[in-house]
Amino acid sequence: MDETATDAAVDAPADGATPGGPAADPVVVGEGIRKSYGGVDALDGVDLDVAAGEVFGLIGPNGAGKTTLVRALTGTTEAEGDLRVFGAPPRDVDPARIGLLPQSFDPPARLTARELVDYYGGLYDAARDTESVLEDVGMADDADAWYETLSGGQKRRTCVATAVVNDPDLLFLDEPTTGIDPAGRRAIHRLIERLAAGGTTVFLTSHAMDEVERLTDRVALLRDGRVIAVGAPDRLVSEHGGAPRLDATLADPTTDATVEAVASGVRERLGGEPTVEATDDGLRVRGVRPEDIGDAVAALDAAGVAFDSLSWSEPSLEDVYLRLTGEEYARRGDGGLPDEGVGRGRRAADGATPDGGDR
Template sequence: MDETATADAAPGGTAPAGSAADPVVAGEGVRKEYGDVVALDGVDLDVAAGEVFGLIGPNGAGKTTLVRALTGTTEAAGDLRVFGAPPTAVEPSRIGLLPQSFDPPARLTARELVDYYGGLYDEARDTEAVLDDVGMADDADAWYETLSGGQQRRTCVATAVVNDPDLLFLDEPTTGIDPAGRRAIHRLIERLAAGGTTVFLTSHAMDEVERLADRVALLRDGRVVASGAPDRLVAQHGGAPRLDADTAAATTEETVERVATGVRERLGDGPTVEATDGGLRVRGVRPEAIGDAVDALDAAGVAFDSLSWSEPSLEDVYLRLTGEEYARRGGERAAAEAVADGGDR
């Protein structure tokens, strides 16, 4: 897949109307190579003050490398600016960072860990307030090694925000966290952004990015191939709404054709019918036309156990714009980034 899609005027997107003239994070022509493998291949982006910016893409696409370049922990070619200065020149207290892999001392309690990281700064938030923000107030005195994976991740989020950063990088912040814990982290991110903190969010949870991000950039093979507000990306690249029928019997080509004929008679040539692993899918069905699609199934003699209707989402955009081409090309890059990052990407 060679298409490059954008919902904004510039390759990396433009700041929302009314935002500060100078972006908090800016990159132009960012490039990073690991030997013969190009991890970042001319990335352009900008992030406005108080914005939640989502970075998505397959494993090995270059996301972690880009975050490391923006936080000054790895060198990269091109023009990189954070608060108008090179990343290595930024006052560390202005930055909060939660990497994808973070292993703090295991024999400290959650409270002691937040105290420790808060003590690295001249001014830090109150430990108890931070623990409450991430839902760890009741387990603050448990050793880190005895906490569940989700509790550990929430504690790590707490250590990243204890300095009350102006710019917060979060790499997979809710991995392993239960729904209640995820909700607490989401509320925290929303409060921080509302208070003026700029949040750079990397996640494989498309629902999370779609809910939280003001804008999204999709990285594939080291390039930004789509960017813009989530709803605009979905409208442009997410495809049509769909009606899925879980059928009692296996779907044959003849069944698909019978249903397709009935759908065309009732809904015109717009909707399409296809077989799925569990039954049938009718694409392009608006809510008001669901009854007509069901009539087409009945007329074709299709018995179904359940029906579900859904609109396209950011996940559909992700799958469409990454596709199978990345699987053919990405293995080498993923392995290179794993070596460069010191572990499995």
């Protein structure tokens, strides 16, 4: 891992003065949030704020503390520190103003998708029309199927519907598109965009970096229970994403001699200090601008390197994630953390099972 990059990210200020950054009176505020399970600190002094109408993303490795942070902010688990939602402690907020989709949510299986949305809508004095909500999540055609017969993606879309049926002012979505096919993901993305355009504040956690990059105004990266970087996705990519790269899939195994020969040729043709490294299936040349691709290919040819395919790409939020967390992540401690035994928010349906998943 690049410790210099990590240190710089820790010191980077939030985007409070930039468009899309937090307003003077944030909807969500957390200062010094801490939560421990035994000897493991799930949250270790987290600070954050989320503005009204903002789509705020939270990313990080499994075990980083994302789900625990969502639970703390929604009042489904106790945590130390100053936590305020709409200016009040999370448990004092009117539940009708909050929508929550936990990472794990198992509603009664012998109800149809329509009946489930009707049920959760009935918990509130004013709720959205069930049919329009089912349409929003792409479940209108399967509304009368029992939940237990639905595919994993259809179940997840139904769960999203139960989280938005009360038309919340603040919506927490913990991995909303897990297991959903591309068409279903697009439907959920469009729904999030419409909600945000209408003034709903959205707090989104996801392992899909393309999803976070597309949807969020700002994103915080959580590692070992601490926020190590926060900002607009394009700013984080610019500061920590690294250089554009050219990936070559080679016909023969990559050797140290191959890497050195290509590196020498690339430096000769491009100047500067482009980096050449071995990958699982070939080579990666970092620092190749679009206009330099031809020279990089010439360096491969001059080194006698045969390749099956080439691909060029600019850095993305995934590169930021990998650079600041490391490509391999070891969980802290010798074991996992216990599930907390909470269902879907503060109004779990009868038969709902504990909300497990990422800490």
